[in-house]
Amino acid sequence: MTANKPILEALGLQRASENSIIPVILCGGSGSRLWPVSRKDMAKQHVPLFGATSPFQRTLARLDGAQFGTPIVISAAASRFMIAEQAAASGTEVEIALEPQGRDTLAAVTLATCLAARRNPAATVLVLPSDHLIGDVDAFQASVAEAARLAEDGRIVMLGVNPTQPSPGFGYIARGEQVAANAHVVARFVEKPDEASAAELVREGWLWNAGMFCFRAAAGLREIEQHAPEALAAVRRAIEEASVDLGALVLGASFAAAPKISFDHAVMEHTSRAAVVSTDFDWSDIGDWKSVWQRSPRDDHGVAREGRVHARDVSNCYLRSDGRLLCALGVDGLAVVDTADAILVAPIERSHEIKALVNELEADGVAEACTSARVHRPWGWYQTTDLGDRFRVKRILVKPGKKLSLQRHHHRAEHWVVVRGTAEVTRDDEVLILRENESVYLPLGCTHRLANPGKIPVEIIEVQTGTYLEEDDIVRIADDFGRI
């Protein structure tokens, strides 16, 4: 593990002004309800959903402005390289803190508040989910500014969303005494009411709890200390035990001692300082394909399309293809989602059951339940494109300046053909420079390494031949990413 300057700064060296807002982006959760596009190794917030950018990238884009400091992203290890890659692609610097295990939002918010307080206890913390969509960025920033003003008085401020339908899946907030133009004291919370109760709450003007919080770091710590002291203690110990690995802060084992509970239940329902800003923007938690369909542009027949789609006499469908030609005829109300290795067909209205379907697949040991065809690594990605009896063909992309581990295989030989960029290939004692259209043979047992010394991505086609062609036939001799 190597030291990394931004993270060390986050641990106490970086400073924030009193007026700056430190965004905290919660990036846990796998979103199996958007399977097969989202998987365990490709969480919902990282999937390009409406065009080429992901919800996580849209969340970053909403934080454009001098009032915002460098965002802190709280995540699990599985998503770390995806976070770094998507943040870099967005041109945004982020600090990444990795939870050893998911402990719900109390632990995550506590961690973020501690890290922000080290920059400046007077700074304002803005907690944001990474997998929500907001239509109007100006309206969002206006609500944040109002929340930040309220936070100056030590309030713990939530952003409340005007319900568009009586959804039983959400938390609801009742407004009490008005404290500013669009702000009220929080009078009461109701979590996941039944359908009838939800309809009543909507009629009575309750707001949705969108999981967005705003408070001064010192005030947040005070409330957490008062209402969840064991969480604060566990997180503080985990920060003391933390190490820095490949540009991310890895929390220590004590993190496990934090109780697994939401920040809402543990703190918001008990504090006397809760306030809510009534927002005025389009909002969606894109919880399943139904909400993706609702947020997508649709034709006169209610059909939303992504990719190569042909529809004949089709209505109220979400049709998505990642490459193949998807043809639908005479169907209504279906979600059809095609990816490189799996297809889903289900009624849009039963989208919420997809999670259970994925659980079934996982129990059956079906790899596609959790693993995407394209496997992301710190150095880039690879994808199997053809598989035969004794051979496998992969496409491999190496990011500029990155290299794979120095490695050896017991059961396979490999041919590499460079199709883009310039690769540096180590083969036993040789180092070769391969340009586009050049190739190299790596006999079984040879020590080899692929690197990209250039300024543009390298892409190669790898043809493996041998009797055993799985990922675990690898002996790592040296690695930039600590995987020996």
Add this chain to the structure above:
Amino acid sequence: MTANKPILEALGLQRASENSIIPVILCGGSGSRLWPVSRKDMAKQHVPLFGATSPFQRTLARLDGAQFGTPIVISAAASRFMIAEQAAASGTEVEIALEPQGRDTLAAVTLATCLAARRNPAATVLVLPSDHLIGDVDAFQASVAEAARLAEDGRIVMLGVNPTQPSPGFGYIARGEQVAANAHVVARFVEKPDEASAAELVREGWLWNAGMFCFRAAAGLREIEQHAPEALAAVRRAIEEASVDLGALVLGASFAAAPKISFDHAVMEHTSRAAVVSTDFDWSDIGDWKSVWQRSPRDDHGVAREGRVHARDVSNCYLRSDGRLLCALGVDGLAVVDTADAILVAPIERSHEIKALVNELEADGVAEACTSARVHRPWGWYQTTDLGDRFRVKRILVKPGKKLSLQRHHHRAEHWVVVRGTAEVTRDDEVLILRENESVYLPLGCTHRLANPGKIPVEIIEVQTGTYLEEDDIVRIADDFGRI
């Protein structure tokens, strides 16, 4: 074009005994109603539908017995190599006659009758569609034997199928005077009645016309001469003009002068010698996905599966995947068919509309309407498995003893990696032998050829790099298949 012994024999040298039955298999038609599995380049009769064998191969398998001579297959040029390949895979010798254009069944039956008559005018001709399914081979052969006995008297005998439902799409036969245990004179024909009339015909005991005919060659010629003399004249001229190309008889241009009409309309409805054998076997014309579903093994919920399929709360569906994981949740009555490059989702009950959908795709210039991902050639096949900005990856299979053309490209270089078998590669003046796991580079502009001198198929992975990577960048210098 080179001479080929079996075809020359079919042109007059081969003899058949009086008692032998010469099967004629009509192999035209593209079957776009089974799209995306069947396409213009992959007709319905050649698609593996229930397991690994195709309807055409099942048709050949039903002709096992000393009473049957070498089958004559009437087809269009597009299917010739597929016919040869599937017949060879079935271990069956066939003679192939290629129509310059499809002219409906009168011309095809006339052609087959002329070819059979050259073997022996007293031989019995048995005309069979190639894309039907028959459950009970013994019952089929018993009906054929009965039809052949009736044919001895100069009758033109049809095989009539007992209807299982009132289908408006079929032709119906009314039985007249009984002439043998299961045989009657044909009293009347009705073609494609409306739904109500079809139900009435079924109640009255009419039979389906399954397009299977049996007659002595000389008797057939007599009837055709009487009722369709212009067809006979055109076909006879086309045979005189015929050439032999790569083992198939290619009819001459005069074939176009044959009227485009069915054998039923032109001959059967007019002859006084029509008889029908009432058959007693399961029969299906697998006209669309509905009939495939009806003929497939189904679970208690009516779900038929082919390939990797996971279904949760699904009923009455046909779910087919050629490789990917297909997941269906909460749907009823759907056909979902996935192939390497296209997916179809449609209600089973609307299967008959798929033809119209494919016509739309074709009008839009969508390649997948007509062309399969795997492209069959006389020497084997190829399939694109990955495609990037300036590269394309293909898998290529070369059959034992075959070779591709000697060729050159203006815009691309190629890397070949052998992953199965032993290849002989010509590169400019060199000839190289490449074993499994060996590779060769073919620079832009070089003259090259791939051949399989061995006894097992050769498979290679081809990586093309260049600015233009379409099939038409090819200069053929020499070719075994006359494509220079």
